[in-house]
Amino acid sequence: MSAVWLHVGQCGNQIGEEWWQILTSEKVPHAEADRHPFCSPDGQLSAICVDSEPKVVRKLQKRVRRGSFRETNLIVGKRGRGNNWAYGYHGLHSASEKNLLERTMESLRKEVERRDCYCGTVLFHSLGGGTGAGLSSRLCEVIRDEYSLGQILSVTVAPHQAGESPLQHYNALLCLSWLQRHVDGVLLFQNDAVLRRTAALLAKKAPVSDMQPQVSLSAMNTYVASCLAGLLYPLKAFTTGSGISMGMEPGELLRSVCPVPTMKFLHIAQACERGTVFWDSLASSVVHSLPRASHAGQPHYSTSVLAVAHSYQEDTFLLSRDSVLRKLKQAYRCVPWNPFPLSCWTDSLNIVEPGCHSHSLTVCANHSSSAELLQQVVARAEAMYKTNAYLHWYWRYGCEEEDFQQAFETLCSVADDYSRLGE
CATH class of the missing domain: 3.40.50.1440 (Tubulin/FtsZ, GTPase domain)
Incomplete structure (x- = not known):
């Protein structure tokens, strides 16, 4: 497959x-x-x-x-x-x-x-x-x-x-x-x-x-690709007896992090380390960049979380597994109605930073912080739409008013579903 x-x-x-x-x-x-x-x-x-x-x-x-x-x-x-x-x-x-x-x-x-x-x-x-x-x-x-x-x-x-x-x-x-x-x-x-x-x-x-490092577009693209590699590169756990890897694209990933079909926007974070690995420290690095609450002060929640650990010392993660997952569950605020909100995969090959002493932890979560982006997009587009700004360019190429109305309704509905996760 x-x-x-x-x-x-x-x-x-x-x-x-x-x-x-x-x-x-x-x-x-x-x-x-x-x-x-x-x-x-x-x-x-x-x-x-x-x-x-x-x-x-x-x-x-x-x-x-x-x-x-x-x-x-x-x-x-x-x-x-x-x-x-x-x-x-x-x-x-x-x-x-x-x-x-x-x-x-x-x-x-x-x-x-x-x-x-x-x-x-x-x-x-x-x-x-x-x-x-x-x-x-x-x-x-x-x-x-x-x-x-x-x-x-x-x-x-x-x-x-x-x-x-x-x-x-x-x-x-x-x-x-x-x-x-x-x-x-x-x-x-x-x-x-x-x-x-x-x-x-x-x-x-x-x-x-004292100088802040200059961030290139290539460096940003590399970070995105690195996160994808941490999630989507084949693991031994998904290799069949014939030696053919099933991969995770896209079935296993989606089964783990999209338990509700209407909520499908996923947040990704990653941390890497060389030398002696401290998995609790890597988990802290991952959750450090996680949005904890909305601008209105409403806490964010997750329907499900997937953690993928790559390390040549795979057994060290297994020893720390419970404490790492406990930290992730607390930081991502997993909803109580999902009986199995956390999944964990491991592999001995770290493709993110190839080397004999490298480790990475990539976390993918169905997280309600996505609602903030949807709300911002709706608010800014709606402000422009009410003044008819630039709309003639869309009518000119075949877009219709119904397309916009349906888009506003769809995103408002999804944002509302995410905002009610903690209820």
């Missing part, structure tokens, strides 16, 4: 580049079974890279020449989508570009047919751009319709709250509502939180000085 990995838009492809860099690194002693969830029988990665502009995807040509990427799976258009969800969702009406969606679905069909047993799609994209938000919304809708038995896991990046584009709130509103309707789980990364976490990691590694 394995998934197809779909990268859409500039952000989705840049994170994908870092993701595949980790997974194909020569520093990691990959077993053939570990490659199974990511590769077709011919050894090429089951990855499809899509963008309406060629500049980012063209960088992957080196991987095509090395034989890891299939050239027909690099799908590009000739012009962007203007940071406009409607433009990305409905596409261009010119004969030269209208088939971007069709070409993507054709490549996806071929990849599905190459797999021994297709289990779903992992979609990498952002909420802010026209391609990342609009085209990915259309793709997850079409994939759900054509491959209804496969699960869809979305790796979604939210833009900075300070603003990257005047249309980002509309794009995020519409894309999040489509994700809520069509995907099974959303690994949600917020650029502001990723920036803070990456800056903290760089400061920890850098020599002591």
Whole structure:
């Protein structure tokens, strides 16, 4: 069983580049079974890279020449989508570009047919751009319709709250509502939180000085890819007797952290350490960045929590397991109605920081802090919508008033469900 990995838009492809860099690194002693969830029988990665502009995807040509990427799976258009969800969702009406969606679905069909047993799609994209938000919304809708038995896991990046584009709130509103309707789980990364976490990691590694370390976009993408590797890299516990790894993409992960179908937005945190490991200390590092309460002072809760520990000293985690899980359960405030809110997986290979003395702890939680992002998106989009700001750009490319009304209702309903978790 394995998934197809779909990268859409500039952000989705840049994170994908870092993701595949980790997974194909020569520093990691990959077993053939570990490659199974990511590769077709011919050894090429089951990855499809899509963008309406060629500049980012063209960088992957080196991987095509090395034989890891299939050239027909690099799908590009000739012009962007203007940071406009409607433009990305409905596409261009010119004969030269209208088939971007069709070409993507054709490549996806071929990849599905190459797999021994297709289990779903992992979609990498952002909420802010026209391609990342609009085209990915259309793709997850079409994939759900054509491959209804496969699960869809979305790796979604939210833009900075300070603003990257005047249309980002509309794009995020519409894309999040489509994700809520069509995907099974959303690994949600917020650029502001990723920036803070990456800056903290760089400061920890850098020599002591008065200067704050400069955080590059590449470093932020690496952090996101590292979190994904901690969650999605195959574990020995999921390897069959024949030596084939089942992976966790996306079934086992979703079964662990999405017990309620209407709540599917997931918070991820990770901590790494070299040398002698103190798992209680790693757990403290993970929960340090966790939002504990809303701006209104309402405590956050979790429906479920998954902890994945990677260490060459796997037995040391098992000795500390109870105290680590107790700390996580307390910090994440697991709801009382879930009888088994905590899951724990371990493995002796740490792909996050390859080396004989490295350890990582990655925690994925269905956490009510996601409601704050949804509420912020709704509030800012609604303020613009009431003044008719920029709406003509959405009407121009096929968007309708019903799309906005349904999006507002969907996100308000989800945010309300999360806010009532502690009741």
